[in-house]
Amino acid sequence: MRKFGVLVDMAVPVALYYAFTGLGGSQRAGLLAAAAGSAALAVVAAVRSRRLVALPVVMALGALLSLAAGLVSGSDRLLLVREALVGIPLGLVFVATAFTGDPVLAAVYRAVLVKNAEQDTLWTNGLAKGAWLRGRLRTMTITWGLVGVAGSLAQVVAAYRLPVSTAVWVTNLIVPAIIVTACVLCGPSVSRIRASLQDCRP
8 A cells, every 4th residue: 555645646736736827837737737747646556556546547537627628618617616626526536435445545544643663553454354444444535525525516606606706715715624624524533543543452
């Protein structure tokens, strides 16, 4: 398992987008850079693991879809929902992976919560033998996925129902709202896992 793989898959395309636009590039150039970065990550992950990794593929497809839609329509409102074009399929991927043996957020929480070799062993054994850790990771992954989908749909509604000048800042507030909401809902499970790791017992 790539310990920081999910963090990289999400951070690289976002960083590329804001780097290009921050340096004076157009939104379309930023989206193209984000798509290229995600595509590169997908290829590297596939080569290393010898299988297709869903997250970078979804990020690349979302950026390309947003770019294509913007080129065709030139719509300001469509550009406002570019995050939603990634957020909706990404949230669905989160939910889908929750029902596999490797929930997509397992790598994120492992990177954040595991502090030493003893805790790493406990984490590995919890995934392999115990239902307590798998169940909590599944619940948290589903929570993040559903909150992400709901937030993305809210972005679409705001972009097309509000004046553009208002929708610009409203849609930008939705992403942090998604993060805060999911963190609050997952807080009890995170605390339980952290306590178990600190005690070195499931």
